[in-house]
Amino acid sequence: MYKLLRAMLFRLDAETSHRLAFAALDLLHRLPGASRIARAICSRNAPSLPVSVMGLTFPNPVGLAAGLDKNAEHIQPLSDFGFGFLEVGTVTPRPQPGNPRPRLFRLARHAAIVNRMGFNNVGVYRLITNLVRQGKPCPVGINIGKNRDTPAERSVDDYLSALQAVYAHADYVAVNVSSPNTPGLRDLQNEQDLDALLRALKAEQAVLAEKHGRYVPIALKIAPDLDDAQIAAIAGRVLEHHFDAVIATNTTVTRPGLAQEPLAAQAGGLSGRPLKTLSTEIIRKLHAHLRGRVPIIGVGGVESAGDAWEKLLAGADLIQIYTGFIYEGPRLVREIVRGLAERVAAAGCRDLPEAVARARNSAPAASVIEGIS
Numbered sequence: 001m002y003k004l005l006r007a008m009l010f011r012l013d014a015e016t017s018h019r020l021a022f023a024a025l026d027l028l029h030r031l032p033g034a035s036r037i038a039r040a041i042c043s044r045n046a047p048s049l050p051v052s053v054m055g056l057t058f059p060n061p062v063g064l065a066a067g068l069d070k071n072a073e074h075i076q077p078l079s080d081f082g083f084g085f086l087e088v089g090t091v092t093p094r095p096q097p098g099n100p101r102p103r104l105f106r107l108a109r110h111a112a113i114v115n116r117m118g119f120n121n122v123g124v125y126r127l128i129t130n131l132v133r134q135g136k137p138c139p140v141g142i143n144i145g146k147n148r149d150t151p152a153e154r155s156v157d158d159y160l161s162a163l164q165a166v167y168a169h170a171d172y173v174a175v176n177v178s179s180p181n182t183p184g185l186r187d188l189q190n191e192q193d194l195d196a197l198l199r200a201l202k203a204e205q206a207v208l209a210e211k212h213g214r215y216v217p218i219a220l221k222i223a224p225d226l227d228d229a230q231i232a233a234i235a236g237r238v239l240e241h242h243f244d245a246v247i248a249t250n251t252t253v254t255r256p257g258l259a260q261e262p263l264a265a266q267a268g269g270l271s272g273r274p275l276k277t278l279s280t281e282i283i284r285k286l287h288a289h290l291r292g293r294v295p296i297i298g299v300g301g302v303e304s305a306g307d308a309w310e311k312l313l314a315g316a317d318l319i320q321i322y323t324g325f326i327y328e329g330p331r332l333v334r335e336i337v338r339g340l341a342e343r344v345a346a347a348g349c350r351d352l353p354e355a356v357a358r359a360r361n362s363a364p365a366a367s368v369i370e371g372i373s
């Protein structure tokens with residue numbers, strides 16, 4: 001069914017088909033009983049696989065990555081697909097149009113996307129209105145960024161004002177310093193700038209926790225285009241400031257294995273299958289520094305339960321998907337949850353963290369469990 005729909009949608013320009021798909025989804029969702037039917041189909045044979053990370057309990061470890069529902073307009077229909085959590089945004093303090101079109105390109109032969117959207121979004125206040133109107137059927141993270149026209153030296157102010165605005169409405173907040181499509185944004189990953197940003201955010205988090213009587217964890221979203229020294233420096237700052245999680249990774253500016261692909265020459269961040277190994281290696285290296293003291297949300301090129309398992313073994317505690325969801329459709333969520341649950345059962349473990357810990361500690365046992373599709 002999704003394959004047929006996809007064949008039709010993929011004939012259109014990528015952004016138009018995205019809009020059409022969401023319009024249809026919203027319409028369907030409003031039909032009486034449709035949401036119940038969608039939930040029943042998507043949760044069919046999908047076991048519950050709860051995990052606790054950042055002090056939050058997620059019904060399963062498979063989340064939607066930031067950027068698909070930038071303005072929190074489709075929370076309810078997206079949750080029907082059985083995601084364990086949704087991350088909305090990136091949202092900036094003020095609305096902004098993003099880059100001129102075209103800015104989204106499908107590299108279908110490689111199950112990949114290049115995008116240079118540039119944080120097109122309705123601004124933090126309208127996002128909150130959308131979120132409040134829809135409610136939160138599952139944990140919702142809000143991903144924040146800086147406005148393009150905010151000068152680099154005022155970046156911290158943008159993150160602070162966005163944090164203040166979204167704090168009371170988020171289950172966690174993700175701090176995006178890794179989009180390649182906002183000039184200078186990735187420089188915030190440099191040790192000195194990152195130190196100042198994390199310090200300011202943690203101080204504000206303490207104030208807001210006191211004010212609202214609730215501690216909302218903050219995760220840092222990093223790029224895949226980092227060398228070993230940069231990864232070590234980021235891990236050091238995250239540990240020093242007791243950041244609550246790291247999301248690894250955003251899209252890459254490199255083009256691994258895409259020399260023959262004309263659309264790979266488009267400027268922007270690459271996601272999907274060609275990003276998978278790169279992001280898994282970042283997770284592995286990050287985990288070697290963090291050693292479980294700070295959780296990792298693994299994202300980049302996940303299109304099967306095997307890919308998700310690989311990221312968990314490399315050090316991730318939760319998984320997110322975006323491009324795989326576009327190519328494979330909603331069934332991917334259930335397929336990953338089911339595949340992970342099978343691995344837990346095959347290992348005779350109580351829950352996913354126990355199965356992952358056991359597999360990380362014993363390579364031969366891991367390869368047996370990996371044999372499950």
Ligand SMILES: Cc1cc2nc3c(=O)[nH]c(=O)nc-3n(C[C@H](O)[C@H](O)[C@H](O)COP(=O)(O)O)c2cc1C
Pocket residue numbers: 065066067068070089090104113115117119143176179221249250251270271272273275299300301302320321322323324
């Ligand atoms: C069209 C598009 C828009 C995106 N927008 C954002 C964004 O606004 N904020 C963000 O943190 N990541 C954004 N991302 C990155 C994804 O959240 C994710 O980190 C990346 O695509 C890797 O995962 P994937 O290979 O499963 O797509 C975007 C990705 C795509 C394809």
